[in-house]
Amino acid sequence: MEVGKMDENEWQYHGEGNRSLVVSHSQRCVVLRFLKFPPNRNKTPEEILHHLQNLVDFGKHVMKQFFGENYVHPGEVVQLPLNFVKQLCLKIQSERPESRCDKDLDTLSGYAMCLPNLTRLQTYHFVEHRPILCVEIKPKCGFIPFSSHVSQEIKHKVCRYCMHQHLKVANGKWKRLSKYCPLDLFSGSKQRMHFALKSLLQEAQNNLKIFKNGELIYGCKDDQDCLSDWNELARHLKPLFFPSNGLVSGPHCTRTIIKELIHVITMTLLSNTDACRAGDMKTVPISQGRSYCEASTFSKELVRNGKHKMEGSGLPRDCLLYKTLQAQMLDMLDIEGLYPLYSRVEQYLEEFPEERNTLQIGGPYNEAFYEKLLDLSTEDDGTVAFALTKVQQYRIAMTAKDCSIMIALSPCLQDECSEQKSVVLSSKSRFTFSVSVLDLDLKPYESIPHQYKLDGKIVNYYLKNVQAKEDPVMSNLFKENEDCIVLHKV
Numbered sequence: 413m414e415v416g417k418m419d420e421n422e423w424q425y426h427g428e429g430n431r432s433l434v435v436s437h438s439q440r441c442v443v444l445r446f447l448k449f450p451p452n453r454n455k456t457p458e459e460i461l462h463h464l465q466n467l468v469d470f471g472k473h474v475m476k477q478f479f480g481e482n483y484v485h486p487g488e489v490v491q492l493p494l495n496f497v498k499q500l501c502l503k504i505q506s507e508r509p510e511s512r513c514d515k516d517l518d519t520l521s522g523y524a525m526c527l528p529n530l531t532r533l534q535t536y537h538f539v540e541h542r543p544i545l546c547v548e549i550k551p552k553c554g555f556i557p558f559s560s561h562v563s564q565e566i567k568h569k570v571c572r573y574c575m576h577q578h579l580k581v582a583n584g585k586w587k588r589l590s591k592y593c594p595l596d597l598f599s600g601s602k603q604r605m606h607f608a609l610k611s612l613l614q615e616a617q618n619n620l621k622i623f624k625n626g627e628l629i630y631g632c633k634d635d636q637d638c639l640s641d642w643n644e645l646a647r648h649l650k651p652l653f654f655p656s657n658g659l660v661s662g663p664h665c666t667r668t669i670i671k672e673l674i675h676v677i678t679m680t681l682l683s684n685t686d687a688c689r690a691g692d693m694k695t696v697p698i699s700q701g702r703s704y705c706e707a708s709t710f711s712k713e714l715v716r717n718g719k720h721k722m723e724g725s726g727l728p729r730d731c732l733l734y735k736t737l738q739a740q741m742l743d744m745l746d747i748e749g750l751y752p753l754y755s756r757v758e759q760y761l762e763e764f765p766e767e768r769n770t771l772q773i774g775g776p777y778n779e780a781f782y783e784k785l786l787d788l789s790t791e792d793d794g795t796v797a798f799a800l801t802k803v804q805q806y807r808i809a810m811t812a813k814d815c816s817i818m819i820a821l822s823p824c825l826q827d828e829c830s831e832q833k834s835v836v837l838s839s840k841s842r843f844t845f846s847v848s849v850l851d852l853d854l855k856p857y858e859s860i861p862h863q864y865k866l867d868g869k870i871v872n873y874y875l876k877n878v879q880a881k882e883d884p885v886m887s888n889l890f891k892e893n894e895d896c897i898v899l900h901k902v
């Protein structure tokens with residue numbers, strides 16, 4: 413990218429999260445990702461450059477090892493003319509959702525990250541003229557804690573996402589509860605994955621977005637601004653899934669198109685598009701803990717209907733969901749087991765503050781940092797080294813629990829699909845596709861006390877306001893059927 417000749421008119425607002433804002437180029441398949449900060453809390457340009465470089469290094473040296481070469485796009489740090497950034501900021505301000513305006517785009521440092529636009533097929537090239545669909549999923553934590561440090565039994569039964577939903581609705585973050593349960597998506601069972609994806613389509617919150625030709629066509633910018641009309645979505649999808657059919661009409665046709673979409677997403681999520689083996693990480697046995705969540709509507713329906721066999725066929729080992737789950741499961745002790753270890757590191761740092769750099773708490777995120785993450789032992793020998801390894805593994809796990817998966821799909825004719833490209837079939841179409849992972853920013857060490865408090869709040873709210881009112885017949889049914897419910901294959 414030629415940063416000397418930047419014109420804000422060539423860039424448009426694309427989206428934002430809690431910590432960064434993204435603009436996309438109208439012609440080229442690239443985005444710029446800027447950091448955001450609360451007003452008047454801007455950092456120095458040097459600090460921002462250091463932070464961004466750390467993010468890129470972390471992607472390159474650590475997350476690529478966990479997820480595999482093809483899935484991760486660390487991008488590069490670019491320095492932009494300050495005038496361009498200021499003009500861009502003014503240009504996009506009116507498009508930002510209100511709920512995200514508590515933080516301002518960093519316009520003072522001139523630094524940003526340049527990344528491939530993952531809503532396009534993975535290239536840095538010019539915008540293609542064939543239509544491109546992109547589905548973004550933020551799957552959240554896909555397992556139930558298996559740690560013996562967990563103090564509340566409910567955490568061994570109901571997943572964090574399902575519990576957190578109740579607190580979010582009570583706080584007004586979202587209007588309705590979602591039926592999505594991450595354990596269904598991560599189950600590897602097509603039936604459960606279909607249910608999870610349908611639930612995401614019913615209540616997208618910030619877990620699902622769909623883009624066509626780089627434009628958001630389905631999903632929420634925030635609670636006030638949501639595109640959620642299935643007929644409208646089907647209208648967008650129809651030419652891609654049924655290229656030679658007439659107009660979309662009636663709910664039946666909409667449902668058929670949505671089903672096709674869900675099928676295609678499921679198949680791409682179960683595929684392996686990374687030829688390289690991810691790192692030399694020993695894996696956490698995926699069979700640990702329970703493979704279903706008692707609050708999942710899917711599980712409840714099954715048990716209510718007297719069907720006790722929960723299909724959990726397990727994920728193929730090379731697919732991105734499997735790798736995401738593996739990284740998430742580096743949280744082996746749960747925040748309740750981790751917090752005392754964090755306190756041990758804190759105490760040590762209070763005594764020896766000059767050791768902070770040697771311990772690599774704020775980086776550098778290089779090969780040495782990665783190597784230290786490979787020790788999966790949970791036997792505490794009382795050392796700071798043990799505590800630090802668990803803290804760093806926990807930070808990786810938290811990162812993987814908050815990342816997003818991008819699936820880009822483009823229709824192709826049979827003779828156009830070369831052997832090297834990944835292809836997925838729907839009943840009347842075929843698509844080349846790519847799968848990537850984004851938002852792999854390492855979670856800060858400093859956020860651990862917040863995680864500890866939030867965990868308590870989520871669980872207490874659930875126990876007091878939801879479980880207390882739950883149908884006792886239902887929980888007995890789960891208890892009775894505990895042994896019958898089939899677990900993941902190892």
Ligand SMILES: O=P(O)(O)O[C@@H]1[C@@H](OP(=O)(O)O)[C@H](OP(=O)(O)O)[C@H](O)[C@H](OP(=O)(O)O)[C@H]1OP(=O)(O)O
Binds near residue numbers: 429430
């Ligand atoms: O704690 P959670 O599970 O609510 O996750 C936060 C996300 O909320 P969610 O539940 O996905 O709506 C939250 O997403 P939103 O801002 O709500 O879209 C952020 O991703 C936050 O990460 P960070 O602190 O900005 O690095 C996330 O915080 P971390 O816990 O990942 O630090």
Ligand SMILES: Nc1ncnc2c1ncn2[C@@H]1O[C@H](COP(=O)(O)OP(=O)(O)OP(=O)(O)O)[C@@H](O)[C@H]1O
Binds near residue numbers: 430527
């Ligand atoms: N490389 C990319 N290509 C296309 N879209 C992107 C890319 N990176 C980010 N986005 C879009 O911008 C949105 C915000 O980016 P991102 O998730 O990185 O923000 P964040 O502030 O770090 O998120 P969080 O709230 O989880 O901390 C994403 O949800 C996605 O839609």
